[in-house]
Amino acid sequence: MAENSIAAYTADISLFLNFLTNCKKYTLHGVDLPTIQNFLEAQGLQKISKRTNARRISALKSFFNFLVRENLTEHNPFLAVDLPRSGKSLPKALSQKEVLSLLAPPNIDTPIGKRDHAMLFVLYATGLRVSELVGLPLSACNLNAGFVRVLGKGNKERLIPFGDQARERIDAYLKTARPFILKNKRSNYLFVTRRGTCMTRLRFWQIIRKIALAAGIQKEISPHMIRHSFATHLLSHGADLRSVQMMLGHADIATTQIYTHIDQERLKSIHKKFHPRG
Numbered sequence: 001m002a003e004n005s006i007a008a009y010t011a012d013i014s015l016f017l018n019f020l021t022n023c024k025k026y027t028l029h030g031v032d033l034p035t036i037q038n039f040l041e042a043q044g045l046q047k048i049s050k051r052t053n054a055r056r057i058s059a060l061k062s063f064f065n066f067l068v069r070e071n072l073t074e075h076n077p078f079l080a081v082d083l084p085r086s087g088k089s090l091p092k093a094l095s096q097k098e099v100l101s102l103l104a105p106p107n108i109d110t111p112i113g114k115r116d117h118a119m120l121f122v123l124y125a126t127g128l129r130v131s132e133l134v135g136l137p138l139s140a141c142n143l144n145a146g147f148v149r150v151l152g153k154g155n156k157e158r159l160i161p162f163g164d165q166a167r168e169r170i171d172a173y174l175k176t177a178r179p180f181i182l183k184n185k186r187s188n189y190l191f192v193t194r195r196g197t198c199m200t201r202l203r204f205w206q207i208i209r210k211i212a213l214a215a216g217i218q219k220e221i222s223p224h225m226i227r228h229s230f231a232t233h234l235l236s237h238g239a240d241l242r243s244v245q246m247m248l249g250h251a252d253i254a255t256t257q258i259y260t261h262i263d264q265e266r267l268k269s270i271h272k273k274f275h276p277r278g
Contacts, residue, residue, distance in 0.1 A: 020035070
């Protein structure tokens with residue numbers, strides 16, 4: 001599994017074990033359905049999302065399956081717990097006008113500004129996941145061919161093209177910004193910090209929000225929203241679903257199909273707004 005998934009499942013299990021300790025339950029043999037219900041009620045007060053709640057139950061169900069296999073407990077009490085229906089919420093995307101505003105920040109004269117600007121262009125040009133973007137190796141970017149080589153979820157490799165505008169920003173960053181950020185340090189990462197390491201996902205999220213505010217975009221924005229915008233704008237301009245699936249790195253085309261619903265929702269809103277007898 002991906003490191004982020006392992007970290008999330010570990011946190012879910014630790015949370016439950018801490019809950020048991022706070023309830024003065026020091027053995028897993030005493031975990032029953034009322035205990036689980038109390039745990040879920042306590043989590044409900046934290047206003048966690050249905051998706052997080054579903055993942056948490058799934059992680060604990062798997063954990064207790066493991067304990068049963070290892071003869072560390074006799075039964076799995078989570079088998080009696082149904083996963084909550086999370087529903088399919090449509091991903092949020094920026095309009096093309098908002099993307100243009102985002103890609104034209106007011107000040108990119110500094111090396112750091114040029115780096116951030118190049119990262120934004122690559123993100124929108126390729127639809128990378130934020131973890132893929134910040135960890136992109138220098139060797140993964142082929143400026144001559146106009147491709148980035150990405151090792152995504154499940155260690156699956158894919159090639160994603162980018163256009164001339166992204167190429168120009170990357171080239172400018174490599175020539176006039178990256179050496180000044182690194183100074184005498186060496187790094188294998190494409191987008192670097194002053195320490196020579198790659199940026200954290202949280203830090204890039206903060207950078208995007210700052211640029212969005214400067215561009216006059218008031219809505220909450222995230223790197224994943226730009227990935228959604230990449231897919232939505234491609235499909236709305238006639239790209240075929242299978243190609244978008246390959247570029248996004250989705251294992252199942254059903255995951256990509258949700259973007260077709262976004263365009264349908266947009267058409268419905270236009271129809272409702274402008275049709276005289278809608």
